[in-house]
Structures are given as structure tokens and as C-alpha cells.
Amino acid sequence: MPHAVTFQKVSRHFGNVRAVDAVDLEVEVGEFFAMLGPSGSGKTTCLRLIAGFEQPTAGHIEIFGETAEGVPPYRRNVNTVFQDYALFPHLNVADNVAYGQMIRGVAKAERLRDAEAALEMVKLPGYGSRKPGQLSGGQRQRVALARALVNKPKVLLLDEPLGALDLKLREQMQEELKALQRALGITFVFVTHDQGEALSMADRIAVFDHGKIMQTGTPEEIYRRPKTRFVADFVGSSNVLSPDLTRRLGGPAEWASLRPEDIRLGGEARHEAQVTSLSFLGSATRVTLDLAGEKLTVLLPAGTDVPAQGASVRFSWDPSALHLMGPQA
Amino acid sequence: MSTATIRAGAILPGRGGVGGALSDAFWRNPKLLLFVMLTPPLLWLGIIYLGSLFALLLQSFFSIDEFSGLVNREFTLKTYGELLRPSNLDIIVRTVTMAGLVTIASAIIAFPIAYFAARYAKGRWKAVFYLGVMLPLWSSYLVKVYAWKLILAKEGILNWVFDKLHLTFLIDGWLALPVVGGNSLSVSLTGTFLVFVYVWLPFMILPMQAALERVPGNLLEASSDLGASPRQTFTHVLLPLALPGVIAGSIFTFSLTLGDYIIPQIIGTSHRFIGMAVYAHQGTAGNIPLAAAFTVVPVVIMGIYLWLAKRAGAFNAL
Amino acid sequence: MHSDRQSRTPMGLKIAAGLGLAFLHLPILLIFLYAFTTEDKSYQFPPPGLTLKWFAVTWNRPDVWEALGLSVRVASISTVVALVLGTLCAAAISQTRFFGRETISLLVILPIALPGIITGISLRSAFNLAEIPFSFWTIVLGHATFCVVVVYNNAVARFRRMSGSLIEASMDLGADGFQTFRYVILPNIGTALLAGGMLAFALSFDEVIVTTFTAGQQSTLPIWMLQELVRPRQRPVTNVVAMVVVLVTFLPILAAYYLTRDGDQISGQGK
Structure with a gap:
């Protein structure tokens, strides 16, 4: 069985800046994988490489064993929850969630039924007719989650998903995300700079610094047996x-x-x-x-x-x- | 959720067709998309507009043969030399003085409007003030000039008002003065000045208001809290902070006055302004080189003006 | 401490601001009054009587209709050209980073930043050099050049407000470039484009300085008015035309204001 995501010597350079520098990475199918690191460490660029918003300067990327480089985002069965949620302001919540299916030509009644089911799953039943502007930050995040999950992606990418929420909501969402991931069995890859979040949610963590992965392992390994000074200092x-x-x-x-x-x-x-x-x-x-x-x-x-x-x-x-x-x- | 929407592979097949291929190509090479987007506007503005400007600049280095009246296409600075003739220098000095006075008057009249709109107008009144400036700004230039022809006419509303107030002697006295006076207001430099101020005033109000809106209210309170009188607060806090807006507005009023040729032609004396000279030289006289050289004058003046404003630090606060 | 300073407006300021606004608006109101005057030989105030007859006279004037028709056609085509060029330019400037962005935005603003007479005479002498005869299209060429900036300003302001990740989100959800343009970009910038288009129309409809250089023998409505201003022959008809022009330009401005008021303001400096 192939890995969900495989990076082989993947680099992404912006001019002289090596945002991602010869990274090797394997994400197992069905795992909750965290990419942890300070800002500018290359973790978000890695996420964007998986989504297809960036193209690698060098190296090879596979998603479920299929070559991904050169494939635009709209042909990847991968969906993203954006840091600012990126809900379409001109569409209501139901149409936001149904957007992916609308593009794929699913009939209106069917896609709206699916959207409502997805909203129920994220505990926002009956919110379909509201506009994104009328929702709180936490609610917007759930809509973004529903909009991505309704397409049943092979991999779900989350870019600092809890960054904009306050502490209490963040802890609650951590639990929910974890439960959702277990129930759906979809591979989650999420990016965070918060080591507590990574330790409590992820099955495995990759710690990034200066465009390289310093260490990959379970939260226990990363915390108890850091391989470098940077990991020891950054995690805990x-x-x-x-x-x-x-x-x-x-x-x-x-x-x-x-x-x-x-x-x-x-x-x-x-x-x-x-x-x-x-x-x-x-x-x-x-x-x-x-x-x-x-x-x-x-x-x-x-x-x-x-x-x-x-x-x-x-x-x-x-x-x-x-x-x-x-x-x- | 229905099972029909579950997709098997992680990578979906291409859409095919021209649209799909183009879309893929743009994604693979964003520079291609940028090129496609920028080419039409750059061709238009670069060739039609910049090309014309350079052609004009080029012609200012040609000269006109005084006997045949034909343009002599050889490089010369003779045409620029002609600008220094007393009659042409007069035109330049008159235009620059007018532009300066119009700018100062506009700033004075604009300040209370901009200040009120920025600091005190709330909600509905804010919209009223905004539209109250925008509508005159955008309404027809010629209609505005025409309105002043009605106002300043001998039998018009201004003379009527002064007559009713028994103050006609004021107007007559003013018109008897040299330079600013004339037969009637509509054929005097005073009239020209009034119309310039009226027509360009909104261009001063908007940037001024924008600058004043950026001044935090608590700054003024801090000033008076530290013992400054309202007048001191105005000169030491408000004015310096509003200055970028005043400069931005003055660029409009100054530049627009420098280039206008219609207002002084309709309301004013026979004394020429730069715009009128350009118009006359390119039209009836057919002296395109001199007209071109004349148009370089406002550009150079504006360049000097912007440079001085920059040196005075007016752009730092922007 | 004077905590009530915010709420109390100084009387002097109030009066000065009110007088300033009155100064801006009274002359325009006067135009409306003069459209109804019975006096047809001078600009006499107050009007000796009021009448509606000049509206009928103006209605039956073929030269006015001809000028109006030309103005509308020029403004329509210039607006379409400006919409295409301005939107392309705004999208390129705001959605991508590349060397020379500043230069291009300066280039777009230049045609209205420089006095109109410079644009006018440049175009005219270029037409002469290239031996292009004056026509409907030479007018459009000039108008579209300075209308681009109005559309551009409105579109750039809206693009800036639009979250950059919306386009990525759409592509992430399976939409290709053209679908993203149709379902996400267009609905989000639509009202800004409409507002920009209306302002461009108003700007072109009203333009006289550049037009005098590029029109040749044809008369747009402003050219017609300019001739009347220099040599008044038809005072009452001019009065009526002036009033109609004010009304025709006010409508797009008001519409543009309501289309863009929540958020970005219409760029007044764009004129």
C-alpha cells in the first residue's frame, strides 16, 4: 500500500530563499500528521506543495502513489481548510459547502442535501442560509471544514486551523477534529506553530526548521527523545x-x-x-x-x-x- | 452523503478541451497568464499614450521656419529660447501665480469642510458630506463654468444681490483696481480666479479629508491635555498632520490650473495663460514646436513642485 | 479634561463647513432655475418669468440630438475598452508580484495626472504625424486612455479587499481557472466594475479638453456646449442642455456610490 503523501528530495526555492530544502517525507494513510515549526520554517510551503498551490523547484511528490507535480490543484483529490477559512463572501453557507460538487456538476437538490449533512457533521445544522459574514470565527471554521470534507478528499490539509480561535474554543476544536478524523478515516495533514496542539492531536509530527525536517516521530518520541537542540528547545x-x-x-x-x-x-x-x-x-x-x-x-x-x-x-x-x-x- | 460523489483516485484526469489545456498552462506558468493580462493595457497605454507624449516632446526640439511657416525637423533649442521672450515669460508667470493663489484659496476654503467631515460628521451626515463633495467634483466641468458665466454676468445674480444690499460700490471699486479689475467680473482676472477655485475645490477637499481622518482623535486631546490652546493645537498638531493631504490636494489644484485653457477663455481677460498659448500655437498659428515647448513648462513646474514637496518631507507622512 | 469635546461641534466650524458646501452647490442649482427662464437674450437675474417652452424647443433641435448621440456612442465604447483594459491591469497588479508593478500603476494614472491639454495635444500631433484623419475612433482613442484609470482604481480597491486565498480555495475545490473567474472572481468584483464603468461613462460623457484636440469637425455634447459658451447664440437651449447634462452625470455617480459604499469609496481623485 502506498503512502498517502510522499516527498522525495523536494525543494521549493523563491529566488535565493530556500523555503523548502530537499525534504523527504512520508505520511501514512489514515494518520493525523502534524507539521510543526516556527514561522518561515517551510511547513506551510510543504502544505501548499501537497495542495498544488506551489510547484516544487526540484524533487518528486506522490499522493497515494500517483505523481503530483505538474498537476493543478483542481485535479487533486485533496482539499484544504485555509487559515483565514477563505469562505466565499458572495455565497451563503450551503452554497459554500456545495461549491465543490457544483463544479463537478452534481444536481442542485443532491448537493444541497449533502451540504446539509456535512453541516450537521460539524454541528451547524440549519445554518445553510446564512452568509459567512454573519458567523463567528469558530462557526466559519466549521463551515470551512464541512466545505472540504463534503468532497471526501483522499487527504485533508489544514493550515493553522485553530490559530484564530480563542483558547477555550481551540481546546474544544482539538477534541472534535481528532474525533472527526477517527470517524472518517481520512488522512489529515495539519500545519501549526503551536507545539501543544501538535503534541495533543497528531499521531506523528514532523518538526521543521529553515526549510528542513529536523525530526519526524510520534509526539512521545519528539518530546522525550529530541534529536537536536532545536527540537528540544522548540517542543516543550x-x-x-x-x-x-x-x-x-x-x-x-x-x-x-x-x-x-x-x-x-x-x-x-x-x-x-x-x-x-x-x-x-x-x-x-x-x-x-x-x-x-x-x-x-x-x-x-x-x-x-x-x-x-x-x-x-x-x-x-x-x-x-x-x-x-x-x-x- | 451520497456515495455517487466519492472519487477513487487521488489525481483526477485532465478535463481536455482548449479551456482545460489553457487553464493548466496558466497554472504551470503563471508568467504566461501575467503576460496575457498585461499585454493589452500596456500596448494601449505604452504605444498610444506614451508614444504620443514622446512624439510631442520630440517636436519641441524642432523649430518653425518663419517665412514658409513649415516645421523644420532638425534638432534645435531655438523653440525653447522663444519661451524666454518677455511676452511668453509673462504668460508663464501669470499662470504660475494664478495656480499658486488658487491653491492657497482652495486650501483655506477646503479645510473647514474636510475637518468637519473627517472629525464631526457621523453616519448619515458623513454620507451627505461625501456625496456633497463628490457630486460637484464629478458634475460637468463645462456646466460648472457655464453656471459662473450666469453668476458673474452684469445682469446676473451676484450684481443683483449686491444691488439689493446697496453694496454695488464694492464691486465697482474692486473692478477699478489694476490687474484684478476689468469691465465686469466675467471679464476680469478676479472672475477667472473665482471659477478656478470653484471648479478645483473638491480636488482639495477629498485628500485633505482623507489625511485628517488618519489623525487619531486622542492626539488632539493629548495636546489640549498638555495645556495647548485650541490655536496652538491647530498649528502644532493638526496642521502638520494634515499637511500630506494639503500637499496631495495642492498637486491637483496646481496642476489642473496650470493646464487649463477653457476657463480663462470664457471667463477672463485677453491676457493669456499657458493652456491658451498652447491651444493658439498648435491651432491657428500652426506652430506645433512652440506649443510643444509650452506644454513642457507645466510638466517641469510640476516636477519641481513635487521635488520640493518631497524635500519638505510631505510624503514621509503618507 | 474636556471629555465632551468630541460631541460638541464648534459653531464657527459648522458655519464655515456649511458655507463651503453651499458654495459648491448653489451654482449648480442656479443652472436648474435658468432652464425655466423666459428671458432669451441675456442672463438676467431674477428671471422675469418661468416657462417650459425651451424644453420643447431643445427637444426639436437636431444638432443637440446629434451631439448627444455622438457623446453616448463615444462614452459607451470608451467605457467598454476601459473596462477590459482597466480590469486586466488591476488583476495583474493586485494578484501578482512582479518587477515593474509601480511603473505600470504610474503609467495608468499618468493620463489624468498630467493636465488634459498635454494628453490632447500629444494625441493630436501623433495623429498628424501618423497621418490618421480625425474620426469617431480618434475621439474614442483619447477617451478610453483616460477612462482606464477610473475602472482600474475601483477594481484594484476591490481586489485588495478580496482575500487572496479565495481563488486558491476555488481551485482547491475543483474549479479550473475559467470556472474560478466565473464563479468567484466575477461575483466579487462585479459591483466595483459596474461602478467603475459608470464613472468612466460619466467622465467620457463630460470630457471636453482632450476632445477638442481629437474630434475634428464632429461635435460631442460638451463641444457643442463649449461653442455656445464662447459664442452664445442659443442661450435658452444651452440652459436646458446644461441642466440635462447635470442630471445625466449625477445618476451614474449616485449609482456608483451606492454600489461601492460598504467598503471602498469611489476614487474621486480618479477624475
């Missing part, structure tokens, strides 16, 4: 230790990552540091330590004793928590 803001610091803390002279929540304070620990700042986050308290000029962040769960600012504290960690990334990470 880990403490990235230089080879020198790792050695001083008793490890080999390699780059290492130490999660803030894996560090414990107090006890008979060997290492000592000064508390330079404290910030209360609600479910936890973030403590910044100064270890002879190096900064170390510690996350204390609520309910544990919090040291005073300026105090000298001893700290330790479970040996398995120190993740080594090699001398050149």
Missing part, C-alpha cells in the same frame, strides 16, 4: 545543556536535554544553584535557577514547596530523564 521548551554543562552535571561531553518537570528540588542532591526568579503559572510554578552563569528552568507542580527568591537550592533528576543528543546536535 526543554533545558538544552551544552556539552560542557552536561559534563559538569556528571554526564558525558554531549549536548543534552533535560525537561523542566523532570528536575526535583531539595533532598540530598549533589548539585546546587541560586533561585533567580519565580513565576506562578496556576497548575505549576516555574523556577529559574542560576548554575554558575548557566540558566536552568524547573517546573514545580502545584502543592510542592516553592523556594524563596535568591535562596540556594539543591536539585536532582532521574538519570533516565537526561536525554543525550550527541556532541554535534
